[in-house]
Amino acid sequence: MSQKPGIPKGTRDFNPEQMARRNYIFETIKGVxxxxxxxxxxxxxxxxxxxLLGKYGEEGDKLLFRVLNSGDPFSGxxxxxxxxxxxxxxxxxxxxxxxxxxxxxxxxVPFARFVVQHxxxxxxxxxxxxxxxxxxxxxxxxxxxxxxxQCDVDAIGSRSQMLELELVQMVEEVFRKLDIRVVLKVNxxxxxxxxxxxxxxxxxxxxITVAIDKLDKIGLDAVKEEMLSKGLTPEAVAVLEPxxxxxxxxxxxxxxxxxxxxGSETGLRGLDELEELFxxxxxxxxxxxxxxxxxxxxxxxxxxxxxFEVKALDWQIGSISxxxxxxxxxxxxxxxxxxxxxxxxxxxxxxxxxxxxxxxPSGLSSSATLLFANMDAESAAYVLPIASALxxxxxxxxxxxxxxxxxxxxxYAARKGIxxxxxxxxxEAAEGKVNIKNLASGEQKSFDAGDTDGIxxxxxxxx
Amino acid sequence: MSQKPGIPKGTRDFNPEQMARRNYIFETIKGVxxxxxxxxxxxxxxxxxxxLLGKYGEEGDKLLFRVLNSGDPFSGxxxxxxxxxxxxxxxxxxxxxxxxxxxxxxxxVPFARFVVQHxxxxxxxxxxxxxxxxxxxxxxxxxxxxxxxQCDVDAIGSRSQMLELELVQMVEEVFRKLDIRVVLKVNxxxxxxxxxxxxxxxxxxxxITVAIDKLDKIGLDAVKEEMLSKGLTPEAVAVLEPxxxxxxxxxxxxxxxxxxxxGSETGLRGLDELEELFxxxxxxxxxxxxxxxxxxxxxxxxxxxxxFEVKALDWQIGSISxxxxxxxxxxxxxxxxxxxxxxxxxxxxxxxxxxxxxxxPSGLSSSATLLFANMDAESAAYVLPIASALxxxxxxxxxxxxxxxxxxxxxYAARKGIxxxxxxxxxEAAEGKVNIKNLASGEQKSFDAGDTDGIxxxxxxxx
Numbered sequence: 001m002s003q004k005p006g007i008p009k010g011t012r013d014f015n016p017e018q019m020a021r022r023n024y025i026f027e028t029i030k031g032v033x034x035x036x037x038x039x040x041x042x043x044x045x046x047x048x049x050x051x052l053l054g055k056y057g058e059e060g061d062k063l064l065f066r067v068l069n070s071g072d073p074f075s076g077x078x079x080x081x082x083x084x085x086x087x088x089x090x091x092x093x094x095x096x097x098x099x100x101x102x103x104x105x106x107x108x109v110p111f112a113r114f115v116v117q118h119x120x121x122x123x124x125x126x127x128x129x130x131x132x133x134x135x136x137x138x139x140x141x142x143x144x145x146x147x148x149x150q151c152d153v154d155a156i157g158s159r160s161q162m163l164e165l166e167l168v169q170m171v172e173e174v175f176r177k178l179d180i181r182v183v184l185k186v187n188x189x190x191x192x193x194x195x196x197x198x199x200x201x202x203x204x205x206x207x208i209t210v211a212i213d214k215l216d217k218i219g220l221d222a223v224k225e226e227m228l229s230k231g232l233t234p235e236a237v238a239v240l241e242p243x244x245x246x247x248x249x250x251x252x253x254x255x256x257x258x259x260x261x262x263g264s265e266t267g268l269r270g271l272d273e274l275e276e277l278f279x280x281x282x283x284x285x286x287x288x289x290x291x292x293x294x295x296x297x298x299x300x301x302x303x304x305x306x307x308f309e310v311k312a313l314d315w316q317i318g319s320i321s322x323x324x325x326x327x328x329x330x331x332x333x334x335x336x337x338x339x340x341x342x343x344x345x346x347x348x349x350x351x352x353x354x355x356x357x358x359x360x361p362s363g364l365s366s367s368a369t370l371l372f373a374n375m376d377a378e379s380a381a382y383v384l385p386i387a388s389a390l391x392x393x394x395x396x397x398x399x400x401x402x403x404x405x406x407x408x409x410x411x412y413a414a415r416k417g418i419x420x421x422x423x424x425x426x427x428e429a430a431e432g433k434v435n436i437k438n439l440a441s442g443e444q445k446s447f448d449a450g451d452t453d454g455i456x457x458x459x460x461x462x463x
Numbered sequence: 464m465s466q467k468p469g470i471p472k473g474t475r476d477f478n479p480e481q482m483a484r485r486n487y488i489f490e491t492i493k494g495v496x497x498x499x500x501x502x503x504x505x506x507x508x509x510x511x512x513x514x515l516l517g518k519y520g521e522e523g524d525k526l527l528f529r530v531l532n533s534g535d536p537f538s539g540x541x542x543x544x545x546x547x548x549x550x551x552x553x554x555x556x557x558x559x560x561x562x563x564x565x566x567x568x569x570x571x572v573p574f575a576r577f578v579v580q581h582x583x584x585x586x587x588x589x590x591x592x593x594x595x596x597x598x599x600x601x602x603x604x605x606x607x608x609x610x611x612x613q614c615d616v617d618a619i620g621s622r623s624q625m626l627e628l629e630l631v632q633m634v635e636e637v638f639r640k641l642d643i644r645v646v647l648k649v650n651x652x653x654x655x656x657x658x659x660x661x662x663x664x665x666x667x668x669x670x671i672t673v674a675i676d677k678l679d680k681i682g683l684d685a686v687k688e689e690m691l692s693k694g695l696t697p698e699a700v701a702v703l704e705p706x707x708x709x710x711x712x713x714x715x716x717x718x719x720x721x722x723x724x725x726g727s728e729t730g731l732r733g734l735d736e737l738e739e740l741f742x743x744x745x746x747x748x749x750x751x752x753x754x755x756x757x758x759x760x761x762x763x764x765x766x767x768x769x770x771f772e773v774k775a776l777d778w779q780i781g782s783i784s785x786x787x788x789x790x791x792x793x794x795x796x797x798x799x800x801x802x803x804x805x806x807x808x809x810x811x812x813x814x815x816x817x818x819x820x821x822x823x824p825s826g827l828s829s830s831a832t833l834l835f836a837n838m839d840a841e842s843a844a845y846v847l848p849i850a851s852a853l854x855x856x857x858x859x860x861x862x863x864x865x866x867x868x869x870x871x872x873x874x875y876a877a878r879k880g881i882x883x884x885x886x887x888x889x890x891e892a893a894e895g896k897v898n899i900k901n902l903a904s905g906e907q908k909s910f911d912a913g914d915t916d917g918i919x920x921x922x923x924x925x926x
Contacts, residue, residue, distance in 0.1 A: 036860070
């Protein structure tokens with residue numbers, strides 16, 4: 001009985017070539033994180049549902065993958081009590097009765113749980129990064145998966161915006177190393193709160209921000225109309241109008257905003273923070289383009305200070321990284337006053353940008369440099385110690401496992417992208433020689449079997 | 464409302480120190496795999512239950528973590544049809560009605576599924592490695608977890624024992640690099656089949672192997688008695704007795720075994736394979752201790768040729784790696800005649816051995832080399848570009864985010880194991896100097912701010 005094999009929708013296999021490219025992205029990012037003193041942690045794929053539920057809104061709760069209790073999950077469950085009067089199931093409640101664990105939905109809530117659980121062992125500010133898959137029962141579509149890696153870096157336990165600066169510097173370094181031109185957009189949640197307060201509708205932060213965000217697309221008049229249609233008064237819109245007309249240098253914009261927000265303590269604090277951060281950025285000699293963008297509203301319910309988003313300049317795609325400052329992430333787990341700031345790098349989108357722009361370095365695949373063809377048992381025995389000696393010098397080396405048609409062995413090298421092949425038969429063995437051929441150029445050279453340095457030189461032509 | 468945070472039993476968080484140690488093991492192993500031309504793949508955490516069920520025996524099926532269907536998992540399920548007459552649940556069947564996906568139990572079945580699904584894109588022999596977590600609903604106990612990493616390397620698509628040799632060489636290299644003394648035990652499934660055939664009880668392979676395995680512990684007579692108690696005849700035991708008395712060199716043992724197995728074609732083929740493999744091992748100049756061990760029976764239902772197990776010589780623990788040859792792994796998914804051979808490195812046990820023997824290299828943690836103390840905003844602005852210049856030279860560098868008590872900043876460096884601290888105030892800024900102190904020796908030196916090479920030299924004392 002054979003099955004046609006497949007994998008669950010929204011999930012992916014990664015073949016060697018894709019892995020090499022993904023590893024290139026992850027290693028680049030990790031190297032930058034480490035150079036700033038951030039250290040890696042990992043948390044379990046499964047968390048208790050009590051840890052996860054209620055942290056991502058009602059919609060998020062529905063997108064959690066739940067893991068059926070092991071042992072006998074059904075005995076002792078009073079199914080009748082989960083029926084509604086019309087006979088349908090109280091699905092969420094019954095799920096919770098059958099499942100006490102779920103797959104992690106992001107790396108942020110597990111990080112908060114980790115910090116609270118291990119607070120006694122950590123040095124604060126605690127600077128960590130975490131690169132692991134997360135799972136969401138979203139409807140799969142192009143670019144949206146049910147399993148995908150997140151790549152998060154956070155510092156927790158200090159309110160200093162020197163940490164925001166570090167994130168900015170890490171964004172600069174990562175994309176410089178990956179050779180992707182980007183712009184970093186920066187906003188501050190307190191400024192958004194201030195705008196809503198200044199115009200007398202403190203509870204309409206989202207509507208106001210969404211409307212401002214449309215300025216480029218629909219123009220000034222349409223934005224004003226949208227604000228009115230959302231119930232703002234003409235007076236409120238008049239207060240906000242200078243924000244829509246903002247022009248000039250960073251300093252000029254900040255001055256104009258100070259006038260708009262003069263009545264909002266929170267708003268003015270947000271402007272102070274933006275000024276401080278842009279000052280840090282200038283001091284540190286950051287050359288990345290950084291723009292203040294007052295329409296940026298990512299994770300509005302969550303962030304309390306700086307908000308970040310990274311856009312690729314040469315490839316049309318949504319944001320490829322984003323994050324911000326949160327003041328109360330660990331509060332839900334009982335640890336108050338732990339301010340933190342973090343950013344998440346979108347590995348799948350970065351992959352698409354690098355692929356789209358043809359910016360993956362060549363030679364990323366982990367193929368061997370040299371294949372020893374296998375002529376017969378005696379010749380194979382002759383080349384085995386030579387292969388070991390080359391590996392000891394760092395040369396990735398294969399010995400073809402089966403003697404037989406050379407054509408097949410050449411094809412193997414070609415398909416795997418192995419650039420050199422060595423064919424040693426009885427005459428080479430008798431003379432203690434190794435023949436090596438550069439498959440691209442056709443150049444062929446003979447070496448003494450012990451001359452690993454000579455062989456390395458030959459390889460370095462293409463390394 | 465605050466919750467006391469915790470994680471599901473049998474799962475673990477890994478803190479920065481543990482991660483550094485785990486990464487050391489994984490990076491060492493990966494480097495060896497790559498040097499032999501093995502390439503990395505990854506598969507999804509969730510597989511269709513149809514892929515997983517029936518592959519690990521009845522016991523294994525019970526240990527699968529099942530993932531509740533998303534959307535509304537309960538509507539349309541006729542619960543009544545899953546009740547037995549006594550009112551209890553047909554638990555496995557109901558689970559399958561509610562869950563179509565499960566968490567992967569090992570990396571072998573997903574690998575077989577991968578090979579069949581992607582056969583058209585792969586070059587054979589296909590040499591892959593895979594390092595990912597697996598999940599088992601086992602009862603957690605010391606050293607046994609519900610989530611743990613497996614670290615598998617396999618070559619599929621060739622019957623040549625040159626591939627077995629590569630596994631032996633990789634075992635040698637991995638443990639040489641990790642500085643763990645090990646012995647590799649080798650057996651062959653066909654020899655075990657042959658023994659059972661030779662004594663006239665072909666269906667008693669397991670009983671016979673288990674009895675032979677006890678020789679060292681309970682002695683010759685007790686083993687013979689156990690065989691009799693399992694229903695073997697005195698004649699059968701007499702046939703097997705020479706195996707229990709095996710002595711001498713590898714060649715002498717093989718000769719003795721040839722006499723015992725003279726009536727079993729399969730058994731003789733197993734001996735041929737062992738001889739061939741030991742011949743390859745000698746040709747390749749392997750210095751790892753490799754022992755033939757006829758009692759080795761790991762994965763008996765699964766392996767068809769060579770069987771491997773690695774034991775640490777200086778630390779009491781079970782086997783730390785193991786594997787073998789399988790001739791029909793992909794048959795269940797419809798792809799016949801795909802012989803393969805693989806080995807799995809037990810990362811958790813290797814971790815325990817390295818920790819027990821104190822063999823983790825020092826300085827594994829990814830702490831920064833240098834911490835710039837933060838005296839005040841002006842001084843921080845002064846050191847920021849210097850920190851960037853050092854990072855560009857590969858020095859992992861932190862800038863303490865908050866100005867304030869130096870004691871706190873020194874404590875931070877000490878707790879994180881940062882070996883150098885730099886304290887630059889207004890006078891250093893005025894003179895364009897950088898003071899750096901080696902916290903272990905107390906040595907202190909002053910450099911020109913631009914003299915990154917001089918600073919690197921100072922660090923190299925301890926690098």
